[in-house]
Amino acid sequence: KAGVTQTPRYLIKTRGQQVTLSCSPISGHRSVSWYQQTPGQGLQFLFEYFSETQRNKGNFPGRFSGRQFSNSRSEMNVSTLELGDSALYLCASSFDEVTNNEQFFGPGTRLTVL
């Protein structure tokens, strides 16, 4: 079974630009979550999509958005990039709620904002 894949793996942008990151979950998984990891804040939850609907949302500004397609693939978008958005963005998938299911993480997309 293929794992969670994320593209691109590395990205360099400049302040003010926008970026779109892509995530393909494990086949059969309907829940896709996104996390941001920085040295200062650690791993923080961004949002979760289930069957094309946002089901949970973390405490991030509206510049961070996402969507999920009918095949469960997900994208997240960050508009008007700031230097502080430089981070590792991790996508994770699970069959359903993670309360009683394991979540599988992808390798992440390393975003650098200059």
Next chain:
Amino acid sequence: DAKTTQPNSMESNEEEPVHLPCNHSTISGTDYIHWYRQLPSQGPEYVIHGLTSNVNNRMASLAIAEDRKSSTLILHRATLRDAAVYYCILVTGANSKLTFGKGITLSVRP
């Protein structure tokens, strides 16, 4: 979300058992206890989870105190590959998010 408390770091010797503690004194009856780990330069990896009873899988064992206010992740024979940051996380109800703390950094000596 209910919080967990873990030591900052722990050292162990290769091929010896490792006991990683976690305190969660404000746990509620519907909170599941999850453990994830993150190896250097990788995304987090699921280790184990449980609600009330002790759990075993191929990677580790999870021992949950009777009052559920603490738990211990047990690696039966540590290997160098087990050196990672281990996160103890409480997940509640229909909340599909993992709230990561700072975790405990495990070092394994050859």
